Amino acid sequence: MRVLQKDQLMDFSRSGQHFESASKVIPGGVNSPARAFGAVGGSPLIINRGEGAYLYDIDGNRLIDYVGSWGPHILGHRHPAVIQAIELALSRGTSFGAPTELETELARLVVEIVPGVEKVRMVNSGTEATMSAVRLARGHTRRDTIVKFAGCYHGHVDSLLVQAGSGALTHGMPSSPGVPEGCTADTIVLEFNDIDQLEALFTKQGNEIACVILEPVVGNMGVVAPLDGFLNTARRLCTEHGALLIFDEVMTGFRLALGGAQERFGVTPDLTTMGKILGGGMPVGAYGGKAEVMDSISPTGPVYQAGTLSGNPIAMACGIATLTTLRETNPYPQLGAMTSKLTSGLREMATEAGLPHSIAQVGSMFTLFFNPDFVTNMAVSARNDTERFGRYFRGMLDRGIYLPCSQFEANFVSCAHSEEDINATLTAAGEVLSQLD
Numbered sequence: 001m002r003v004l005q006k007d008q009l010m011d012f013s014r015s016g017q018h019f020e021s022a023s024k025v026i027p028g029g030v031n032s033p034a035r036a037f038g039a040v041g042g043s044p045l046i047i048n049r050g051e052g053a054y055l056y057d058i059d060g061n062r063l064i065d066y067v068g069s070w071g072p073h074i075l076g077h078r079h080p081a082v083i084q085a086i087e088l089a090l091s092r093g094t095s096f097g098a099p100t101e102l103e104t105e106l107a108r109l110v111v112e113i114v115p116g117v118e119k120v121r122m123v124n125s126g127t128e129a130t131m132s133a134v135r136l137a138r139g140h141t142r143r144d145t146i147v148k149f150a151g152c153y154h155g156h157v158d159s160l161l162v163q164a165g166s167g168a169l170t171h172g173m174p175s176s177p178g179v180p181e182g183c184t185a186d187t188i189v190l191e192f193n194d195i196d197q198l199e200a201l202f203t204k205q206g207n208e209i210a211c212v213i214l215e216p217v218v219g220n221m222g223v224v225a226p227l228d229g230f231l232n233t234a235r236r237l238c239t240e241h242g243a244l245l246i247f248d249e250v251m252t253g254f255r256l257a258l259g260g261a262q263e264r265f266g267v268t269p270d271l272t273t274m275g276k277i278l279g280g281g282m283p284v285g286a287y288g289g290k291a292e293v294m295d296s297i298s299p300t301g302p303v304y305q306a307g308t309l310s311g312n313p314i315a316m317a318c319g320i321a322t323l324t325t326l327r328e329t330n331p332y333p334q335l336g337a338m339t340s341k342l343t344s345g346l347r348e349m350a351t352e353a354g355l356p357h358s359i360a361q362v363g364s365m366f367t368l369f370f371n372p373d374f375v376t377n378m379a380v381s382a383r384n385d386t387e388r389f390g391r392y393f394r395g396m397l398d399r400g401i402y403l404p405c406s407q408f409e410a411n412f413v414s415c416a417h418s419e420e421d422i423n424a425t426l427t428a429a430g431e432v433l434s435q436l437d
């Protein structure tokens, strides 16, 4: 076993200093709490630039990036086709508040690619997409009750900021101050993968339910795949009871297959929310679905939704270049193979080190859980050894491997990761895992 000497480890002192200044003018020093190193200790790296599979921080360290801006960078940082498209769009102006050809082009791509989408509306983030999709589902069905699953994250939408006591079928208690109980009173939270619970709910009050919203493969409690029959049951129950099924594919869209989880699992939702890869690194979200449902949005229908910067031309150009490149290159088999190589190595090393663990992988998304049980829902994920994860995270960071700074996140492999990057990651993991107890 090779033990790294302290002077071989990385120096993050400039990041640390900058973070202190940032914290004086930005709450917690970050513009999104997921970036703070709250769960792992220490302060976040301040990034100077990205290139391919690498991030470079302001101390000049090069890190192999498994965060990919939390999902968007499936092509890696600064893919030439993407940068070129942004530069061309930029030469024409940044925003017009009037339709452009680019919006139609990206919409057409989404309609061609995503099985459940006949029409699509662009917004500026995943949060906006889910907020609008839920409003549309309620307005279209003229029902108020919505169903979500514990551990599924759908952005910081008031009515969706609810978790549940494990296994409990609860009327939602808001999980943040500032969300009035009234906002979550019509949100029912179930346990992911629990088919019986879902059946029981629909038997009791199926005709009150506007929609069921879920991440078809969950990324936000660590990676959790749907068990056989779960997605199909949700599909059947929604159809039988006149409720809309919403797949939140903000993370899985264009990642698990070109057409997302719905293509991969062959289950078609009524509405799909998208983001992350759709914008290729620019702030874009979207929601789409059956034309008949989508036409309930203003100006064709009565459900109001708008956005000054929605369909922004630079963001559209970035999205078009990203989706076009993915369609032309079909990287999915290769991405899956590279990710499998990484997860098999991790499994071997964690086993050898005698660490209780389980690994979940779907395509290029994976999580190494410090949990002896296979994670199927939030109740199981709640038992992860987050303290041990924190030490793993720091050990990897010290060796130039940039992982998501929480046990409850998905790791992403991109098209820019090479065999050498995977091997270097496994070498680092071997050292770190063998030293954990």
Ligand SMILES: *Cc1c(COP(=O)(O)O)cnc(C)c1O
Pocket: 125, 126, 127, 128, 130, 153, 154, 155, 156, 215, 219, 220, 248, 249, 250, 251, 275, 276, 285
């Ligand atoms: C990231 C994410 C969101 C929120 O998207 P933002 O762009 O951060 O608002 C919603 N749903 C899922 C599944 C996500 O992964």
